[in-house]
Amino acid sequence: MTRVRRIPPGKTIGILGGGQLGRMLAISARQLGYRIGVFTSEVNSPGAQLADEVIVAPYEDLSAVHRFAQRVDVVTFEFENVPASAAKIAQERVPVWPDPTLLFVAQNRIREKSEVQRAGFLVTPFAPIRSVADLEPALKRVGPKAVLKTATAGYDGRGQGIVSSLEAAEEMYAELGYGECILEAFVPFERELSVVVARGQTGELVDYGVFENAHVDHVLDCSVSPPRIEPRVEEQARLLARTVAERLELVGVLCVELFLSPSGEVLFNELAPRPHNSGHLTIEAYSASQFEQQLRAVCGQALGSVHRRAPAAAMVNLMGELWTYDLDGAIVREPDWQSMLKHRACHLHLYGKRTPRLGRKMGHITTLAETPELALQKALAARSALLAAA
Ligand SMILES: Nc1ncnc2c1ncn2[C@@H]1O[C@H](COP(=O)(O)OP(=O)(O)O)[C@@H](O)[C@H]1O
Numbered sequence: 001m002t003r004v005r006r007i008p009p010g011k012t013i014g015i016l017g018g019g020q021l022g023r024m025l026a027i028s029a030r031q032l033g034y035r036i037g038v039f040t041s042e043v044n045s046p047g048a049q050l051a052d053e054v055i056v057a058p059y060e061d062l063s064a065v066h067r068f069a070q071r072v073d074v075v076t077f078e079f080e081n082v083p084a085s086a087a088k089i090a091q092e093r094v095p096v097w098p099d100p101t102l103l104f105v106a107q108n109r110i111r112e113k114s115e116v117q118r119a120g121f122l123v124t125p126f127a128p129i130r131s132v133a134d135l136e137p138a139l140k141r142v143g144p145k146a147v148l149k150t151a152t153a154g155y156d157g158r159g160q161g162i163v164s165s166l167e168a169a170e171e172m173y174a175e176l177g178y179g180e181c182i183l184e185a186f187v188p189f190e191r192e193l194s195v196v197v198a199r200g201q202t203g204e205l206v207d208y209g210v211f212e213n214a215h216v217d218h219v220l221d222c223s224v225s226p227p228r229i230e231p232r233v234e235e236q237a238r239l240l241a242r243t244v245a246e247r248l249e250l251v252g253v254l255c256v257e258l259f260l261s262p263s264g265e266v267l268f269n270e271l272a273p274r275p276h277n278s279g280h281l282t283i284e285a286y287s288a289s290q291f292e293q294q295l296r297a298v299c300g301q302a303l304g305s306v307h308r309r310a311p312a313a314a315m316v317n318l319m320g321e322l323w324t325y326d327l328d329g330a331i332v333r334e335p336d337w338q339s340m341l342k343h344r345a346c347h348l349h350l351y352g353k354r355t356p357r358l359g360r361k362m363g364h365i366t367t368l369a370e371t372p373e374l375a376l377q378k379a380l381a382a383r384s385a386l387l388a389a390a
């Protein structure tokens, strides 16, 4: 059992990464009276806007990471693709949660799928790709329709593509730079699901049940809770998430992404060792959000309650597509915030990103309702209002 390393309010929480997850973590930390330090490679990041201390440097700059660790009392991350060496340097000075060994597993699609398979769960059929010669036998095994993904560093659908022939696979492998890849069977899933779990330093474990997710162009578009699935599927998904969190000795928050296959099987897709886009609805829909749980866990405190505040909730993402651009990419029209805000029961979150771009997550809207259908309807109506005629 890990020795609990308690960090009381008033101390400084260091976050590696400056994106919207770090921003929402910082908002939650401020509410609990913690100070915030952000280490990011990006100037003017969403997280840094809320921080007390900011270091802008590449994650590979180990002396900058060392300086950061001297200014904070604990380090956690909102972005898992930080080099293990950076996490290790920080760990020489302060506690780092989740532990870098978990990071090591979660950073690589082959490692995480192998780990979940070893834990006795079904995963999307896959084959490692380390050279062009691996493609043909792999495609025979998992194909004919498959998804080729970089083993590391992919996110929001980047670094992957669907392939249905050897030629297409070779082309995609070249496009991905011939690095380590994974070829997965294309799953004609019934639904996409996710489970966010939080685990404290004493082993205390909570989850929010299952979220049902829909993606557009491989990027999350909306999430609802509770999901419209059989109790058996829900139990299986939660068991998978909780088992993985325990096996990996998680301290913090972890999300597993799953496919529900047409034959009713729960297949593991990937894991994220941090708060997750599908868990944003926990801010309004549960007593303690996924962000508050991460803080409580990394600070060695008791976890918060996962009591549901409404029968159902929905979250829709706001992408850069909601802005209108001219041919040079300059913004010619902002979303219609005024119309959207007339949807009084909707909760608007914007991440403070200065430059909208196609494919960029700019914010989200959450709604609570009596049923998942109603919640989703309300959230979608509020989002449509953003495109109301000027
Ligand atoms: N093997 C697959 N079969 C069918 N759809 C897939 C598969 N892999 C990924 N996708 C689609 O692409 C989305 C993003 O892929 P994912 O592996 O989760 O990568 P990312 O790290 O970009 O989130 C998934 O949520 C799903 O909609």
Ligand SMILES: [Mg+2]
Residues within 6 Å of the ligand: 156, 257, 270
């Ligand atoms: Mg994903």
